[in-house]
Amino acid sequence: MRSHLLNDTTAEHYRRSVTEGVERVAAKLAATDRPFTGVTADDLAPRIDAIDLDRPLRDTTAALDELEDVYLRDAVYFHHPRYLAHLNCPVVIPAVLGEAVLSAVNSSLDTWDQSAGGTLIERKLIDWTAARIGLGPAADGVFTSGGTQSNLQALLLAREETKTEELTKLRVFTSEVSHFSVQKSAKLLGLGPDAVVVVPVDHDKRMQTVALAHELERCAEAGLIPMAVVATAGTTDFGSIDPLPEIAGLCEQYGAWMHVDAAYGCGLLASRKYRHRIDGIDRADSVTVDYHKSFFQPVSSSAVLVRDAATLRHATYHAEYLNPRRMVTERIPNQVDKSLQTTRRFDALKLWMTLRVMGADGIGALFDEVCDLAAEGWKLLAADPRFDVVVEPSLSTLVFRYIPAAVTDPAEIDRANLYARKALFASGDAVVAGTKVSGRHYLKFTLLNPETTTADITAVLDLIAGHAEQYLGESLDRAC
Ligand SMILES: *Cc1c(COP(=O)(O)O)cnc(C)c1O
Secondary structure, three states, X not given: XXXXXXXXXXXXXXXXXXXXXXXXXXXXXXXXXXXXXXXXXXXXXXXXXXXXXXXXXXXXXHHHHHHHHHHHOOOOOOOOOOEOOOOOOOOOHHHHHHHHHHHHHOOOOOXXXXXXXXXXXXXHHHHHHHHHHOOOOOOEXXXXXXXXXXXXXXXXXXXXXXXXXXHHHEEEEEEOOOOOHHHHHHHHOOOOOOOEEEEOEOOOOOEOHHHHHHHHHHHHHOOOEEEEEEEEEOOOOOOOEOOHHHHHHHXXXXXOEEEXXXXXXXXXXXXXXXXXXXXXXXXXXXXXXXXXXXXXXXXXXXXXXXXXXXXXXXXXXXXXXXXXXXXXXXXXXXXXXXXXXXXXOOOHHHHXXXXXXXXXXXXXXXXXXXXXXXXXXXXXXXXXOOEEXXXXXXXXXXXXXXXXXXXXXXHHHHHHHHHHHXXXXXXXXXXXXXXXXXXXXXXXEEOOOOOOOHHHHHHHHHHHHHXXXXXXHHHHHHHO
C-alpha cells in the first residue's frame, strides 16, 4: 500500500497514474459532441449503488474504466460550446496545471509553516486584485471557497463594524435580484428575520437608488442601523450591474458598509474594453470576486477583498498550536488570521499560473468575447418574433422566453418553456438554464465560453422553439 503514497520513491507511479488520467480526460474532451448525454439520476444511481467500496479494484486502469462508466461518460461538459446554462466557465490550461501542482504539493494556506511561498503568492494576488479594483493602500483580503463564503465574511465584518450587540436593529439592503447568499449570511450572522431589506430593481434589473435612499431614510427614522448595502456587479440571473457610484454616495451619507458582490462581474477587472461598466467599485468597503466564474478558473477560486485590512481582525482567532498571538509581532504571515477557513487549498496558484502564462489581458479578452457574443445574441433574440428577451446584457447573460403567436394563455407558455428546457436537457444537445421574471418562466443562456458562436445560439434557439412547439401541439391534441 505504501507504493500509493506520493514521495521520493513513487515518482514513476505518480507520473504514470496522473498521465493515464490526463489521457482519459483529454480523449473525453476531444470526443464530446454534446455537452451532456441526457442520463437521468434513475439511470445512473444503480450503477453507482452496485459498487462495493469495501472491495477495491487495486488497479488504476480498472478504477479509471469504472469511473468512465459512472462519471466521465455522462458528466456535464462545460467546455462544450452548447453548454449555456449556469455560471460555469470552460477552464484555461495554465490553471489546470496549477491545480495539478497544488494538489500534489498539497500546501495548506492557513499558516506560513504549512505553505511558505504559497502564502506570499496568495498575498500578491490579493494585492493585485485590490489594485485592479482600486481599493487603496490599506486594502487586503483572502481567498475563499466561493462567492457564498466571501459574502458571508464581508457581512460578518460589516456587522462587527457596527459595534452593536442589538442584532435585531441591523438592516442589510440589497436588490430583489441579488444572490441568496445575502439572505443566508444574514441568518448565519444571527440578524433578525427582517434584517434584509429588499430593494426593487428598474427595467434593466439594476437596484433603484431612489428606492434605496427611501429605505435608508426609513431605517434611520425608525432608529434602526443600516449595517450594509450589498450592491451586485453582475446579477446571477441577468448580469445586471447596480449603479455603484450612486450606491457609494448613499452608503457614505448613511454610514453603511458598502459591499459589492462582483462574483460574476469581476471578469471586467481584467477587461480593457468594458472595465468602465463597474466604475465605482473602487468605493466599496468590501468586494466579492469569483475567479471560478469569469476568470476561467477551475472551482474553487474566489476571494473577498476589503478596503481596510484592519477590519479582517474580526475573523481572527489565535490557537497556541497553530497561530499564537506572538507570531503577529514576529511578523509571521499566517493567512488563517484573515480567513473563516482553517485548512485551506492553495487555489491562488491556479490564478498565478494563469496570469504568468496568459496575462490579465488574455483573460480579459476572453471575457470581452463572451460579452460581445451576448450583445449579438440579444440582437438575434430581439429581432426574432418567436421570443421575448428581457434585458440588454451588461455582461454575458440572456434571459428570454418562447412566445408562440397562437397561444395567449401565459400559463401554457410557461409550461411550453419549462418543457423545452427539460427536453433539451434530456436530449443532451444543449444545456440552458431557467428562471422566473415577474412570476413567469423564462429561459436563460449564461455565455461564458468564447468558443460558442452566434450559429450555436441560433441553433439552440431553434431547438428550443422545436421542443416548445412539440409540447404545444401535443397539448392541443390532449385538449381535443
Ligand atoms: C455565484 C454567485 C454567488 C455565489 O458564489 P459561489 O461561488 O457559487 O459560492 C454570489 N453572488 C453572485 C452574484 C453570484 O453570481
